[in-house]
Amino acid sequence: MSPVTPPEHFDLAGKKAMVVGAETPVGAAIARAYAEAGADVALAVLHADDSVMRAKRLQQEIEAAGRKSAVYVMDVALGRNVQVTTRQIAKEIGGVDIAVCASDLFLGKPIAKTSDSELQQVMTYNFNAYYFVARSASEEMKRSGGGRILFVTHVLGERGLSNTSAYGAAHAATQNLVRSLSQEFGPQNITINGIATGWMDWMTDRLDESDDDAGRAVRFTLPRRAGTAEDVAPLALYLVGSGVGYVSGQIFHVDGGLTQHL
Amino acid sequence: MTLEAFRMDGKAVVVTGSGRGLGKAMAKALAAVGANLVCAARTPEQIEATVAEIRADGGTAIAVPTDVSKSADVDALVAACVAEYGRIDVMIANAGGGGGQAPPEFFDATDEYFEGVLGTNLKSAFYSDRAASRQMVAQGGGGVIVNVASGTALRGNQQFAYPTAKGGVISLTKSVSTMLAKHDIRVNCIVPGYVSQRPADSEQEAEVRRNRGIRVPVRRLGEWWELGPLAVFLASDASRYVTGEMFIIDGAGLAGGLAPVSFAPQHEIGAAS
Numbered sequence: 463m464s465p466v467t468p469p470e471h472f473d474l475a476g477k478k479a480m481v482v483g484a485e486t487p488v489g490a491a492i493a494r495a496y497a498e499a500g501a502d503v504a505l506a507v508l509h510a511d512d513s514v515m516r517a518k519r520l521q522q523e524i525e526a527a528g529r530k531s532a533v534y535v536m537d538v539a540l541g542r543n544v545q546v547t548t549r550q551i552a553k554e555i556g557g558v559d560i561a562v563c564a565s566d567l568f569l570g571k572p573i574a575k576t577s578d579s580e581l582q583q584v585m586t587y588n589f590n591a592y593y594f595v596a597r598s599a600s601e602e603m604k605r606s607g608g609g610r611i612l613f614v615t616h617v618l619g620e621r622g623l624s625n626t627s628a629y630g631a632a633h634a635a636t637q638n639l640v641r642s643l644s645q646e647f648g649p650q651n652i653t654i655n656g657i658a659t660g661w662m663d664w665m666t667d668r669l670d671e672s673d674d675d676a677g678r679a680v681r682f683t684l685p686r687r688a689g690t691a692e693d694v695a696p697l698a699l700y701l702v703g704s705g706v707g708y709v710s711g712q713i714f715h716v717d718g719g720l721t722q723h724l
Numbered sequence: 725m726t727l728e729a730f731r732m733d734g735k736a737v738v739v740t741g742s743g744r745g746l747g748k749a750m751a752k753a754l755a756a757v758g759a760n761l762v763c764a765a766r767t768p769e770q771i772e773a774t775v776a777e778i779r780a781d782g783g784t785a786i787a788v789p790t791d792v793s794k795s796a797d798v799d800a801l802v803a804a805c806v807a808e809y810g811r812i813d814v815m816i817a818n819a820g821g822g823g824g825q826a827p828p829e830f831f832d833a834t835d836e837y838f839e840g841v842l843g844t845n846l847k848s849a850f851y852s853d854r855a856a857s858r859q860m861v862a863q864g865g866g867g868v869i870v871n872v873a874s875g876t877a878l879r880g881n882q883q884f885a886y887p888t889a890k891g892g893v894i895s896l897t898k899s900v901s902t903m904l905a906k907h908d909i910r911v912n913c914i915v916p917g918y919v920s921q922r923p924a925d926s927e928q929e930a931e932v933r934r935n936r937g938i939r940v941p942v943r944r945l946g947e948w949w950e951l952g953p954l955a956v957f958l959a960s961d962a963s964r965y966v967t968g969e970m971f972i973i974d975g976a977g978l979a980g981g982l983a984p985v986s987f988a989p990q991h992e993i994g995a996a997s
Binding site: 463465466467468469471472494495498499640641644645646648649651653684685689690692693694695696697699700703705706707708709710711712714715716717718719721722723 | 725726727729730753756757898901902905917919940941942943944946947949950952953954956957962963964965966967968969971972973974975976977978979980985988
């Protein structure tokens with residue numbers, strides 16, 4: 463292995479990236495960062511609604527910077543759809559070297575009030591989607607001799623909180639998927655890592671501005687502010703760089719110290 | 725915008741233990757993104773060589789011989805950084821070492837052995853973090869501290885004193901991060917697994933490394949230079965919302981470890997047992 467210096471590590475020129483959940487603030491910030499670093503970026507959105515329009519605007523922004531980009535609708539409820547769309551992306555942008563999954567669906571309810579279908583939906587968007595993306599993307603990466611997989615998950619996957627049993631369990635599953643697949647993909651030069659976010663400024667689904675307790679939760683962070691998508695993007699870039707091959711199987715927190723203090 | 729966050733132009737950075745191995749690799753990586761370096765270690769010849777390499781690449785660096793197990797030495801190191809660059813922005817508390825073999829029986833370990841290992845590996849981090857943060861606050865706040873621990877701290881190990889000291893470094897990182905947050909100083913910790921300190925100097929050595937690498941999930945040992953990009957991420961504004969964290973770089977070792985890496989159960993659901 464030849465040493466990679468830091469500026470070279472952060473250069474993604476010629477790399478092909480696929481970002482699932484590109485319509486979310488964090489997905490969009492990561493896609494932008496990869497394009498800025500030189501990658502062509504496929505933008506996969508989870509729903510055929512106004513997400514497509516948002517992703518189209520991002521596509522134009524990326525193309526204006528001189529990179530290739532395209533928008534895809536990916537139904538993450540169906541493994542077969544994820545597989546076919548991933549194949550299509552690989553054919554159209556020239557492979558998949560980097561795959562990010564930033565799918566997310568929050569549910570805040572006591573277990574007694576959570577229906578079967580709500581549990582199923584939460585598992586679909588917070589776990590199954592990740593499983594399917596890893597399964598399909600790793601097949602593309604094996605064709606080209608390796609790659610980088612990155613999951614955007616949440617610290618609720620490793621800590622308990624009332625009314626988040628389904629959501630937290632799904633993210634816990636996703637986080638252990640990182641650990642299991644790091645072992646399975648180890649010999650194939652595919653690294654897999656996770657970024658666990660904390661209380662982020664776009665998470666109005668769990669940080670209702672009219673709820674005083676939500677403000678108190680944000681003040682649990684050491685900088686006493688909610689995180690932003692731009693806080694996540696640099697780590698998302700570090701974790702897919704050319705010199706990061708010895709980092710795998712880890713979940714890194716971008717949470718303002720939330721999980722590290724009493 | 726994102727790429728800019730990794731630049732460190734004009735930042736004053738101290739790296740302890742930068743005469744060789746991981747510390748040297750981190751110092752060179754930080755210089756490559758524009759930082760001004762203070763290279764510290766006990767052996768002057770080694771840090772002078774690091775400084776010469778940084779300067780040859782067009783960077784800025786000075787060497788300050790330091791014994792990090794002595795608090796007065798570490799205070800003088802930070803003072804030397806301020807004398808040269810006017811301030812300190814980043815402390816990489818990397819110096820440490822094994823301290824020799826632990827006795828085969830735990831109860832035979834001497835006070836001197838345990839205290840020596842704690843001095844080199846844990847007290848040194850305390851002295852470094854304290855001296856750096858004192859100066860950072862005096863110059864108006866803001867700054868970054870990166871401690872270097874070891875993957876041995878997270879699982880049991882027969883050398884016991886070294887993992888214990890490094891476990892202390894991880895704990896120190898978390899506590900100090902809570903105390904320095906109000907001064908806008910972030911504190912994080914790098915946790916390396918099996919990482920080679922330098923290129924193999926013989927085919928025999930390369931063979932030894934290949935054989936050890938087979939036991940790592942990614943099927944190789946890490947290399948010194950792989951710490952460079954991580955040091956840049958943690959020392960720069962790229963990690964602005966990250967504090968109190970450990971960054972494990974171990975080829976997926978700690979993510980597994982329940983069986984030999986080649987063990988992969990095969991069982992179909994519904995298959996006849």
